[in-house]
Amino acid sequence: MRDFALAPAIAPALTCGLADSVFDTAARNPTLPVLARRLEGVSSAWEEVTAVELRDEVTDVAKGLVASGISPGHRVAVMSRTRYEWTVLCYALWTVGAEVVPIHPASAREQVASILRDAGCVAVLVEDEQGVMTVGTVCASLPRLRHVWQLDAGALNQLTERGRFIPVTTVDSLRRIVLPDSTAAVAYTSGTSGRPLGCALSHRGLAFACDTLLAGWGHTAAPPGEQPAVLVFLPFSHVYGLMIQTVCLRGGLLMGHEPEMTTAALASALLTFRPTYLYGVPSVFEKLYKTFLRTAQQAGRGALFERAAQTARDFALAEERRRLGTGPGAGFDLRLQHALYERTVYRRLRATLGGRVVRATSGGSALDPELSYFYEGIGLYLHDGYGLTETGGGVTMQPLGREKAGTVGQALPGIEIQVAGDGEILVRGPSVFQGYVNDESATRAALHGGWLATGDIGRLDSEGYLSITGRKKDVIITSTGKTVAPAPLEQRLRMHPLVHQAVVIGDDRPCVGALITLDPDFLAHWRGRLGLPRDVPGREAREENALRDEIARAVAAANSVVSRAESIRVWRVLPEPFDPANGLLTPSMKLRRDAIVRHYAGEIDAMYEARTRVPRRLPVTEPADWDDSDSVFR
Template structure:
């Protein structure tokens, strides 16, 4: 029986390439604002670009690409932040049948060399002189590379001038021969271990989830009668960012670009652009929550925030039970409390996102259920979706009117999900990739009898909602044979405002342990709030003891959600966060677990050795019996 809350089972079949939507919108709604940009990053003014203006920019740049020798099937890398030129350039490349190869601008020299060589790019577009230097240092080993274009040096303007001799009809002719199953993007996986693999994604694959989401959920992206708007700040170098761009361009949603991912720049852009829909990853929602809490604590109103947050979650739970047919909805007292906090707290929190956001989507990894309930309770429902590079973005979404927090929703219409015997999630559908470039063995391993083996583990409930447990390769097996999925524990730990990152370890160890990094902003606030008196050595010792107790409570809270054999029994706080520059995070902010375990091997050894008891009393049926629940070690 079909779910009434999902989108139609089919959308209009794609007949050409991704660039067609730019030209079609310009023809049917030429004056519609589709992009917004700031000529000065510090300016609050956003200049709107109409559909007709975007078409002309794309066409003019496409003519310049033709003049430079870019032909159908050529691969061109784009190594830049999320900026206006990224969008114009990608659609110009698709208009002439070229393939886009996104590269994170923070990629190392070796990573850049590998991607350019493996994909056989004929050109690369970089942002600045640093990008030119990085590419220049590897050019000798890239005989197919013919062009290095620098955005900040006016490369696109020069291409447009060069293309003035090419007739516009040339671009139209090239665009019309682009087929839906032609490759549009070679998206390299983040590469948590070894070389990244290039996922070949067709125009159809990239358009399919966009069109399905627009058909089923597009009307919810803004209040009735208003044009939806989205601030794009996630990297277009990642498939999630590309999907956001595709949804906006294909759906006539006004899109602004914010290239800086920093907290201050993002906050400023949100206040001036004021989007109606918000896309982010879980870490952004976690940071927002912690910032809310900190601001109320600094004002001496932390008790008010805690009560308001609890009411928001209770209200959201009651709403969820009602829409799932499991309860009557919020009672009178709860509605009264919620209305009070709406006036005093919730609308102030929504103002941090510009004050106009009606809904949001979280992707990249699973969102904590309590966090999802909090945002729903303050008036912003956060759809937690699921997808991966090999599926060109989203393959699930929460059905409207039947949303269930803590899950990633149901399979999009046209997509099928099943769970293998070992818990691995398998996917079939129009957005599944064509294969890995230059790696037939890996392609055969991933595509099994028409099903994509995602490498993720999870389960479907009786109503078809999918819950993600973690990555198959990340499962920890202790020396006692207990299998533990680290992601839920790590997710729970990160909910504590002091904890920035957490990596659960324990392979071939007697119990589960954790490496923890602290949130520097909240730690500074926490230290200032305590303002302990006394001489320096004594004060520092008391502060360290208090910090140890606080993190111990966070560990205990995480442990309350799992069995004793799965619980964290030892932990260590590290002096600095994991980051991309150190090679411990992927550019999409995922943990490089193997690299972290290798980098901190001595700390992990010391963490376990410090609490090993010399007593011979061991329980034969419990290999962790010699470990106290409160064991912890600080660096």
């Protein structure tokens, strides 16, 4: 094993509960804007909420919780999209010592029942009537559940009214007895394989990474002299969203909520809220890039954009080599080109994001380095982060001035990272969870002497930079014995504008294959650019042939990052995307690989059978001799 850790933690140790940050900020800087919410009925206007206003609202809701019988240690589920009220209720629960149990609002009825039962929730806050109906169908099997509150029916106002006669001193007394090692949240894993497990996360654990990031990197979240502003659109039902919320409220960053994850909603929110820092997942940054490209092509400037994008990547790569001491940096011609595109292209791209974004973090899954270079080259430094539900969020960060694309950076100060002999990443530090709720055997399997077995595989270089190569359980072993990590292939496939999702398969098969879904927005745009008249003979066949050729180019580009034996030899384009509604994605938008393979078992068998059909007079071709990947459309 190799072991790396940075210097001792630079953030002060937590001495209280997470809710204290709301009260401390209000006492220290009462007029500081800390939250922003859209004015009712006006999508382009945001109303700022000051620290003292948030404190008072949290206190009022906390009083209502006390009046409703919510006590320290009680667990309360929140099943809602990312909204202003989510944050208010979360901090009100922490104020009275209760534990938050986040549930994604798109979760199936069985998932909701399982989490509420496993966590022993005494109350649940849902967003709308659909949520009430979902919980209502499982209430009979949940004897501990006492309250079902509905946001859209005025739940927070009702709680405020109910607690009107509870003294403020009662709330203050409860807040002051919350200890750093008390459980703050029970966050359930995504359940990509098997049932989700509830991770008990302490106040200290959730605060640690946030405080360390703020202490060492907080000054980079906005241009000098400006208050950092973060638009939150990732679900708070995932620990990544919880971490972002905690960073904002502990660091005095202005936080705006956007519940919709659609392209149109995000575009509008970015333009009107104008964040200085972005937190997202790879699919968000991929979608933004494809939107830039599509918009440029629609305006007849597609070739210009592609030249500018390549210059951005070349410039960022040259600058990375300079700061790492492996190259001289961008030469005169490249700097001249980059300056030209800054005036004509890059600043316009940044303007579509609000014009103030300076840095961004991608998490949840691996980010393609080419995408990182593109954003850095247009003036928005984007780095890949790493963390797990079991660690309460991030455990690594890029060292300032020594950032390295293709890695997730180095261990945060106070965090230790090892890579075991089989490639599994082990983590130890203050943010590691307390254990799985009601599952001691799973806890014992995950924790060994304080070390968390992450289930991820990766490598550490000589300077302690960590690279993630995939999930241990996702590694593919073909029938020829070749071991393949699917993540690099899937990342590169998704970089093609037409590709929406990709799943690489091949366990016990003669070669690696892929299931691909198409981006509906870009597909419609691509068909329009193809320009085939509707009445042209054989239009559909010509269009399908052109689409097959385009996807074949995407497959070839993906294959360029791996060896020939690891390359995709067969692939199929599916008619519909993987989605939580069809059970093929988790609520946190992660692939349910086992479910996908089961769902498309017939198509997968047909795909491989079609590739191995040969005339009887010819010998059967070995997989190593398959020169061209085969495309199969359904």
